[in-house]
Amino acid sequence: MGMLDTIGLIFYVILFIYVAFKFARAIRIVPAQDVYIVERLGKYRTSLYAGFHPLIPFFDNVEYILTLKEEAIDVPSQNCITKDNVLIRVDGIIYMKVIDPYKAAYHVADYRYALIQLAQTTMRAAFGSLELDRTFEERESINAQIVRVVDEAADNWGINILRYEIQNITPPQTVLASMEKQMTAERDKRAVIARSEGDMRSMINRSEGLKQELINKSEGEKQKLINEAEGQAQEVLAIARATAAGIEKIAASIEMTGGRQAVYLSLAQEYLQKIGGIARPENTVILPMDIGSLDDIMKGLDHFAGDKHRG
Template sequence: MASRTRLVASTASGLIRASRPTLVSRTAAPVALRTFSQTHSPAAQNATGNPLSSFISANSPPTYFSSSKSLPANTIIRFVPQQTAWIVERMGKFHRILQPGLAVLLPVIDRIAYVKSLKENALEIPSQSAITADNVTLELDGVLYTRVFDAYKASYGVEDAEYAISQLAQTTMRSEIGQLSLDHVLKERANLNANITAAINEAAQDWGVTCLRYEIRDIHAPEPVVEAMHRQVTAERSKRAEILESEGQRQSAINIAEGKKQSVILASEALRAEQINMASGESEAILLKATATARGIDAVAQSIAQGKDAAQGAVSLSVAEKYVDAFAKLAKEGTSVIVPGNVGDIGGMIASAMAVYGKVNNANAKSVASNMLQGGEDTAAGRKIAELEAQLEEVENGTGDVQNAISKAMDQRLNRK
């Protein structure tokens, strides 16, 4: 027991003498510092069997986002870089976090245990397989962007933060992809990335690390699935092309039908206007003709009312001529001749013709004709009336010929024309 106590005391005194500052030249100072760091490092102390190794850990834990792979040595005076946090342990226990700038450490008992970078870091997530909700196996890889917000938790909250974050990102990705179909995975990358980021942040709070964003880099589907997707895209494009072509044909047919419709409407409106104009012209012509006829009838009626005998005879003659003229036209226009039942009775025919006018008074007509003959009035109407009366008397007496009477009347009509 006494020998062990003497060994510890001698070792401690030797370390204290070695740690005393000495005046050296500028060129020899770096060499002395390196020698001190090498001889007083945890590995060197373990190799020499230094009893103080029980107070200082020999194996440094893996660093997360460290500036270099090796930890900086305790050279009493150190300069901490910007955006970097150094974790100092004193006698194996957390002592403080060195901020950027000048830092003074105690030799032997102070040790820089962890170096944490406070910058944003990109962590590559290796490729992994995941199965979608519709049972399609995908190969995915991504990039995770993180930052240390608490150097103490990042150092002591997890053994290997980098490995833990990577594994958490992979498992979260598998879980999120298993809830989506292949189409949703391809279409909703942004939502998938946001869900993975939220899940990682929820678990990484105790590690002093925050996940800023996660980006899926590549998605590899099986070859048959890729070929099926290509065929689907081709079919979809063909479908769209056919739909657009049919829409074009439909619109073209509609335009043609609209054009024909407008053409028919315009043509019907033009025909309507033409018929209206023709009807208006015909109505005006009929009105003018009826007006002229009415005026003529009024003139004859006024003449008769005024007691003009010549007017009465002229009317009777006109009716007889029109009657005979109608039979002449029937004989010319066709082979069939329509005659009344009393064609042998020319007197009845003339009487029927005269009845059309209004059954003119025969007594007045005979008296007018007699007066005209007795008075010796040499007028064309008087002569014609006299001839007709003579023919009527012959027919009534049975001495006249019906055919001769009709032919004479027709000859007179033709001569008049």
């Protein structure tokens, strides 16, 4: 066998292997959640989803393999300038999903790279409209703004933007030092306010206690005066009842036989005792202005004595 025959044999062996490889590659089994973009002679033919798919060797070729699963694309950190001219570094993650494989394959060269660039541009614009103090508070609104803008552009690429999350916002070291001092001052301020509020509450509680104590004392004094007044009233009432009972007994005695004469005699004796009490040691005679009243008294005494003698 000559040299030419050896070369020809090698050529036919290589050709056979190539043809066998092509026929083997013509039979494709697509995994779940994947899609194969098939071109025939350089032109889009079809999209193959999960399952068994035979192709025509040498004519059909799988040009793109895409996944229909949700993907997380890391957006590298970049410099952003806030509204108050502070340079910060921001990075994030964008979550997306291919919903139209044809658009994702033919409407954009690299949809991942395009999404990253669009997200970075939108993020710079969003942070440029906010001051540094508000960037930490407006994370949710910035995420929503980036999702809205990127999803609108990605719709032409057959991509659905699910969400965007800002990972880190890193200000310069000088700004971090200033923020730390500000936070320390705020904590000291809150501590002073808390202590003052505690002192105020303590003073209020003490004043409320003194107030309640004074009220209780006044209520006690009031009740004491009421009790004393009621006791005095009961005493006066008892005296009045006793006096009334005595008067009733005297009146009943007067109505009895000789009662009136006994009253006259008692009045005359009391009258004479009072006159005798005001008599002076000198030779002075004190007579009542109404002599007739003395006669009446004496007549009453004589009458009482006569009745007593007759009895």
